[in-house]
Amino acid sequence: SGSINVGELAEKLNKETNEIIKKLMFLGVMATKNQDLDTDAIELICGEYGVEVEQEIEIDKTDLATYIEEDDQKKLKERPPVVTIMGHVDHGKTTLLDSIRNTKVTEGEAGGITQHIGAYQVEANGKKVTFLDTPGHAAFTSMRSRGAQVTDIAILVVAADDGVMPQTIEAINHAKAAEVPIIVAVNKIDKEGANPDRVMQELTEHELIPEDWGGETIFVQLSALKGEGIDDLLEMILLVAEVEELKANPNRLANGTVIDAQLDKGRGSVASLLVQNGTLKVGDPIVVGNTFGRVRAMVNDLGKRVKSVGPSTPVEITGLNDVPLAGDRFVVFKDEKTARQIGEMRQQKELEVKRGDKAKVSLEDLFERI
Numbered sequence: 184s185g186s187i188n189v190g191e192l193a194e195k196l197n198k199e200t201n202e203i204i205k206k207l208m209f210l211g212v213m214a215t216k217n218q219d220l221d222t223d224a225i226e227l228i229c230g231e232y233g234v235e236v237e238q239e240i241e242i243d244k245t246d247l248a249t250y251i252e253e254d255d256q257k258k259l260k261e262r263p264p265v266v267t268i269m270g271h272v273d274h275g276k277t278t279l280l281d282s283i284r285n286t287k288v289t290e291g292e293a294g295g296i297t298q299h300i301g302a303y304q305v306e307a308n309g310k311k312v313t314f315l316d317t318p319g320h321a322a323f324t325s326m327r328s329r330g331a332q333v334t335d336i337a338i339l340v341v342a343a344d345d346g347v348m349p350q351t352i353e354a355i356n357h358a359k360a361a362e363v364p365i366i367v368a369v370n371k372i373d374k375e376g377a378n379p380d381r382v383m384q385e386l387t388e389h390e391l392i393p394e395d396w397g398g399e400t401i402f403v404q405l406s407a408l409k410g411e412g413i414d415d416l417l418e419m420i421l422l423v424a425e426v427e428e429l430k431a432n433p434n435r436l437a438n439g440t441v442i443d444a445q446l447d448k449g450r451g452s453v454a455s456l457l458v459q460n461g462t463l464k465v466g467d468p469i470v471v472g473n474t475f476g477r478v479r480a481m482v483n484d485l486g487k488r489v490k491s492v493g494p495s496t497p498v499e500i501t502g503l504n505d506v507p508l509a510g511d512r513f514v515v516f517k518d519e520k521t522a523r524q525i526g527e528m529r530q531q532k533e534l535e536v537k538r539g540d541k542a543k544v545s546l547e548d549l550f551e552r553i
């Protein structure tokens with residue numbers, strides 16, 4: 184926040200880090216790759232490459248955030264929580280995701296062919312919950328590094344026969360950095376040698392203290408394999424969601440984040456989006472990352488064609504003229520002309536940044552990456 188280091192500046196300018204370090208040395212600044220630079224040093228280096236640093240804060244017309252109007256609080260309505268499952272290798276993340284999906288989705292939606300669109304929704308106690316099924320770490324690292332925050336609640340899966348492991352700690356750190364509440368799922372309690380108490384004990388060292396022990400962290404014991412404890416987990420998720428007061432305005436143009444995207448032989452660019460605010464409709468003019476288009480068709484997580492989807496809903500769309508990246512933001516515009524203009528502006532800027540020549544790099548821009 185508010186600073187940029189040598190390596191990041193090098194990347195932004197499309198130069199080798201060593202080259203920047205040498206230039207800095209020449210200018211009398213001794214710096215290492217991870218060292219933060221002050222404004223003077225940034226300007227000196229950019230000057231060396233003929234790159235203008237714009238200090239004045241001006242409206243960046245290529246920044247999608249510029250086009251998202253703030254909501255009137257009165258228009259906000261409750262929305263489903265978006266949940267990510269994290270944890271150490273083999274502790275049961277995939278089994279848990281499958282188990283939740285199998286026990287819950289089929290109830291009212293029998294016959295639906297499940298699609299892997301990077302996320303799915305289930306219903307519990309009449310309320311919806313959205314699960315991202317991209318590996319939790321990837322969701323956090325790649326998306327957050329692109330400035331996207333998609334998760335409301337993190338489920339930390341810890342196998343009761345294995346305990347806290349390196350990636351457990353990594354997951355805790357990611358969730359804490361993102362300020363996302365953690366629910367601990369102590370998994371594999373059916374296994375011989377399972378020791379849930381030990382897991383709880385070990386997690387106290389990472390400030391995850393069960394309510395029974397005077398802390399604030401919710402622990403749920405389960406067997407993802409046998410489908411035991413799934414209802415408890417969903418109940419706790421809804422409880423945390425209520426405390427978080429998650430809200431959105433369904434009556435506006437949509438915006439959100441790309442969960443996944445690829446090029447399909449028959450359908451062209453296919454992108455899985457998570458609608459975070461507003462309602463996304465077929466026909467909507469849309470800018471997604473550095474690409475744009477009109478939403479041609481939408482398919483939900485059950486493989487069904489849908490015409491419109493509201494907040495916290497994952498959906499797969501076609502109609503974009505290129506393939507965006509996971510973590511890219513999307514914004515719907517009133518008319519196609521505006522979407523095209525902004526999309527083209529963003530493409531142009533991307534090209535300029537890639538070329539690195541004479542590109543105007545604003546300080547705001549530099550800071551945006553951090």
Ligand code: GTP
Pocket residue numbers: 270271272273274275276277278279370371372373374405406407408409
């Ligand atoms: P990675 O994706 O490789 O990180 O693993 P994961 O966390 O997704 O674990 P996965 O769901 O693949 O489960 C790993 C192994 O543990 C599999 O053989 C599962 O069948 C088994 N397993 C998962 N949950 C349970 C459980 O509740 N009880 C028992 N006994 N085995 C489980």
Ligand code: MG
Pocket residue numbers: 276277278
């Ligand atoms: Mg897995």
